[in-house]
Amino acid sequence: MRCHHFDAGTCRSCTLLGMPRARQVATSRERIEALLAPFLAPGTVWDAPILSADAGFRAKAKMVVTGTAQDPVLGIATGVDLVDCPLYPSGVEELLEQVRRLIRRAQVPPYDVARRRGELKHVLVTVSPDGELMLRLVLRSPGPLGRIREHLPALLAAAPRLRVVSANIHPEHKAVLEGAEEVHLAGDEALEVRTGDVTLRVRPQSFLQTNTEVAGALYRQVADWVDEIAPATLWDLYCGIGGFALHCARSSEVTGVELSAQAIEAAREAAAAAGxxxxxxxxxATAWAIAEARRIGPPDAVIVNPPRRGIGPDLAGFLETSGVRDVIYSSCNPATLARDLAAMPALRIVAGRLVDMFPHTEHEEVVVRLRRIQ
Structure with missing residues (x-):
């Protein structure tokens, strides 16, 4: 992939863009396999990585808004405009240009971090593989909502594939992407995103994997492992909007657990739509698993897909002593995966794959299948 922003030195978010792709993948694979080598069962062989496309793979655009209401800049905090970033698939740049026009028409001033003045902090776009879009405007206050609603029809007319529009109210001066309050502005309540063999329902504050094609391949890999394990009962802990659970539901009795009520509602809707x-x-997830195991006993197998902090000592301790024979762990942070595996010496890796979720960066993901050896 070539990027004129990288070549000009104005954006270095893709820190490895100057390295050949094959070398990027090989380096990540070597590092992960070395890190996890102490936790392998005898004879384990790593499978080929799940690879991403070089460009056009990001399903989500997270744009910092700088500049002025008359001349808004959508990109990174240094004021570099990135609406034409080659990581985004078709349709994202066109929508961001229409959002720029909306900002001008509605005269919504960008938030100035240093002065703590202004309104519009971020523009967030999600795009499905079918080219349908969700737009979220992160605002400091509800003040601009009237002007935004007044000019929204022009945006909707210019962007016919825009399905969901909302505003997120984020009044605090904190280095976090969004606040707790979401205001629906137009369209549907959720964006349908075809991922692997299922269609997920993504609400504005739901977590969606950034790389839809790689996520679909990851879900299929886990479903294949579950088919081989053939558990009668399966728990999917940290299930999010249901990607793993829905892929495994045709062959096992699956229960998904997630802290977000909004994500669980979306997962239930997707399951109902798919029958x-x-x-x-x-x-x-941890409290539920421990309590449920005490109530009815542990399941035959468990999937865990935690945030970067990993599953932590309580859940790792439960899995270690639970008697569960098979665990599948999808990790977005190999370092915390290694820490968690050290706390589960009875479970060892019998299969694993590098997951190339974020090409051109040092961010690494991996999925491993664990089997109880004692």
Missing amino acids: LAATFHAAD
């Missing part, structure tokens, strides 16, 4: 009998609960 799948998966069960979902809004709860803390």
Whole structure:
């Protein structure tokens, strides 16, 4: 992939863009396999990586808004405009240009971090593989909503594939992307995103994997492993909007657990639309698993897909002593995966794959299949 922003030195977010792709993947694979070598069962062989396209793979655009209401800049905090970033698929640049026009028409001033003045902090876009879009405007206050609503029809007319529009109210001066309050402005309540073999329902504050094609391949890999394990009962902890659970529901009795009630509602809707009998609960994954195992006993197999901090000592301790024979761990942080594996010596890696979710960066993901050896 060539990027004129990288070549000009104005954006270095893709820190490895100057390295050949094959070398990027090989380096990541060597590093992960070395890190996880102490936790392999005898005879384990790593499978080929799940690879991404070089460009046009990002399903989400997260743009910092700088400049002025008359001349807004959508890009990074240094004021570099990135609406034409080659990581984004078709349709994202066109929508961002229409959002720029909306900002001008509605005269919504960008938020100035240093002065703590202004309104519009971020523009967030999600795009499905079918080219349908969701737009979120992160505002300091509800003040501009009237002007935005007044000029929104022009945006909707210019962007016919825009399905969901909302505003997020983020009044605090903190280095976080969004606040707790979401205001629906137009269109549907959720964006349908075809991922692998299922269609997920993505609400504005739901987590969606950034690389839809790689996520679909990851879900299929886990479903294949589950088919080989053939568990009668399966728990999907940190299930999000249901990607793993829905892929496995045709062959196992699946229960998904996620703290976000909004994500669980979306997972239930997707399961109903697909005619799948998966069960979902809004709860803390660790507390629910420990309590449920005490109530009815552990399941035959468990999937965990935690945030970067990993599953932590409580859930790792539960899995270690639970007697669960098979665990599949999808990790977005190999370092915390290694820490968690060290706390589960009875479980060892019998298969694993590098997941190339973020090409051209040092961000690494991996999925491993664990088997109880004692």
